[in-house]
Amino acid sequence: MSEQGQVSTRDSEQLSAYLDGRLERTEAARLEARLSQDPQLRFELQELRATVRALSSLPQVRPPRNFTLQPQAVGRRTGYPLLQLGTALATLSFLVVVGADLLGGEVAQPTQLADQLLAAPAAQPEAAAEAPALDQSLELVPEATPAAEGAAGAEGAPEDNFLAQAESAVPTGTPQPEALKYRAGEDETVEPGATEPAAGVTAATGDAAEAPSVTEADRDTQLQASGEQVGEEGLEELDVALPEGESIGEAARRVSPLLRAAEIGLGATAIVLGVLTVRARRRQS
Amino acid sequence: MDEPALIDAAQRGELDAFNLLVLQYQELAFNVALRVMGEEAAAADATQEAFISAYRSLRGYRGGSFRSWLLRIVTNACYDELRRRKRRPAVSLEALVEDSEDEGSVGSTKLADNPEAAVQRHELIDAIQDCLNGLQPEFRIVAVLVDVQGLDYDEAAQSIGKPLGTVKSRLARARAKLRECLKAYGELLPAEFRLQNEALP
Numbered sequence: 001m002s003e004q005g006q007v008s009t010r011d012s013e014q015l016s017a018y019l020d021g022r023l024e025r026t027e028a029a030r031l032e033a034r035l036s037q038d039p040q041l042r043f044e045l046q047e048l049r050a051t052v053r054a055l056s057s058l059p060q061v062r063p064p065r066n067f068t069l070q071p072q073a074v075g076r077r078t079g080y081p082l083l084q085l086g087t088a089l090a091t092l093s094f095l096v097v098v099g100a101d102l103l104g105g106e107v108a109q110p111t112q113l114a115d116q117l118l119a120a121p122a123a124q125p126e127a128a129a130e131a132p133a134l135d136q137s138l139e140l141v142p143e144a145t146p147a148a149e150g151a152a153g154a155e156g157a158p159e160d161n162f163l164a165q166a167e168s169a170v171p172t173g174t175p176q177p178e179a180l181k182y183r184a185g186e187d188e189t190v191e192p193g194a195t196e197p198a199a200g201v202t203a204a205t206g207d208a209a210e211a212p213s214v215t216e217a218d219r220d221t222q223l224q225a226s227g228e229q230v231g232e233e234g235l236e237e238l239d240v241a242l243p244e245g246e247s248i249g250e251a252a253r254r255v256s257p258l259l260r261a262a263e264i265g266l267g268a269t270a271i272v273l274g275v276l277t278v279r280a281r282r283r284q285s
Numbered sequence: 286m287d288e289p290a291l292i293d294a295a296q297r298g299e300l301d302a303f304n305l306l307v308l309q310y311q312e313l314a315f316n317v318a319l320r321v322m323g324e325e326a327a328a329a330d331a332t333q334e335a336f337i338s339a340y341r342s343l344r345g346y347r348g349g350s351f352r353s354w355l356l357r358i359v360t361n362a363c364y365d366e367l368r369r370r371k372r373r374p375a376v377s378l379e380a381l382v383e384d385s386e387d388e389g390s391v392g393s394t395k396l397a398d399n400p401e402a403a404v405q406r407h408e409l410i411d412a413i414q415d416c417l418n419g420l421q422p423e424f425r426i427v428a429v430l431v432d433v434q435g436l437d438y439d440e441a442a443q444s445i446g447k448p449l450g451t452v453k454s455r456l457a458r459a460r461a462k463l464r465e466c467l468k469a470y471g472e473l474l475p476a477e478f479r480l481q482n483e484a485l486p
Binding site for chain 2: 012017020022051052057059061063065069073
């Protein structure tokens with residue numbers, strides 16, 4: 001028999017479950033048999049029932065306000081992060097293109113032009129026909145930089161290797177595309193040593209009529225740097241680099257509209273995305 | 286639109302559909318939070334947080350009782366709110382009782398109609414809430430879900446994310462503690478809720 005206030009934990013759980021009709025039938029029958037013989041257990045059950053009744057009598061309180069959500073409260077996907085990213089990318093692309101346009105006009109454009117001309121021979125049959133020679137001449141231009149001249153002394157292996165390749169390429173006049181690409185990439189390692197761009201490079205964006213003479217000057221410079229005498233065959237081969245006159249200047253003019261279009265497009269995209277981003281930001285806050 | 290359709294729409298990001306669910310469940314959620322927190326402002330905060338959390342995690346709902354799923358979020362929000370307010374002093378329930386004056390199932394008599402009954406009712410609510418506040422949160426929540434809100438054991442188990450046996454044992458212990466607590470109020474309680482030794486079945 002249980003004593004008052006000394007109901008076991010098991011009895012307490014059984015009474016609680018019994019009150020809610022959650023006891024197994026056999027357990028319920030056993031408990032009911034005990035309840036009929038144990039007043040204290042009945043008392044416990046009665047008190048438990050009164051406790052539950054008291055709890056269930058608590059009033060339902062009307063909420064002080066509605067808890068419906070506003071878009072900004074839940075950080076509803078306004079596209080703000082994507083807009084941020086898009087604006088950043090568009091702006092960066094715009095700056096890269098503008099930078100390439102500005103710098104490329106002085107330094108890098110000849111190689112880019114050559115690459116683009118090589119990439120689209122079908123669109124420009126005439127240019128395509130001259131592309132290898134043009135590319136060759138363009139490759140020679142960066143070689144005639146002060147760094148290349150310095151390399152004639154005791155500079156590192158890249159310059160030596162580069163000059164060796166140039167040496168082998170000049171007499172034959174038929175450089176392989178792979179070699180050209182390699183040299184174009186290598187130019188970047190040589191260029192930082194240059195204090196000023198080669199004359200041929202600046203001429204590339206200038207008047208097309210000046211291009212052949214500039215190329216000759218470059219060629220001379222390169223020959224000085226390599227310390228080699230190039231035969232007449234080699235010079236004649238090099239002369240076909242920009243034989244038709246129009247090559248670099250006109251090619252630059254053909255490509256620049258593409259750059260302008262890219263600049264305008266990217267700039268406009270960056271502005272539009274920026275405006276949308278600011279609006280999204282305002283909506284969020 | 287029925288509840289599954291609303292849930293489906295809300296899962297696709299339709300906030301309006303979710304807000305219809307909020308309107309449907311906000312009273313239940315708020316009252317659970319209120320009895321667990323013991324304070325209206327804290328309960329409102331927990332309820333709001335719970336609905337925000339529910340909206341954000343709605344894609345994780347995989348069917349079953351939406352009410353239980355929501356109440357689990359509410360109880361978690363209550364735990365969080367209790368932790369946040371742990372260092373704050375308890376607030377009197379007087380304001381709560383005043384606010385809920387015209388609500389409720391315990392004798393909806395208004396103060397003007399029967400002042401004595403209204404006072405008695407206030408005392409009862411105060412006493413019960415005070416005893417609930419004295420329980421540890423894990424016991425309090427089970428008592429609120431089952432005895433105050435009338436959930437069955439299975440729903441309560443889903444709501445607290447515990448097995449059925451845990452609900453049974455926690456509920457039994459919560460009721461035993463509440464019984465001891467309410468005894469201390471003795472004559473303050475209405476006769477129908479008064480616990481006395483001579484009462485026998």
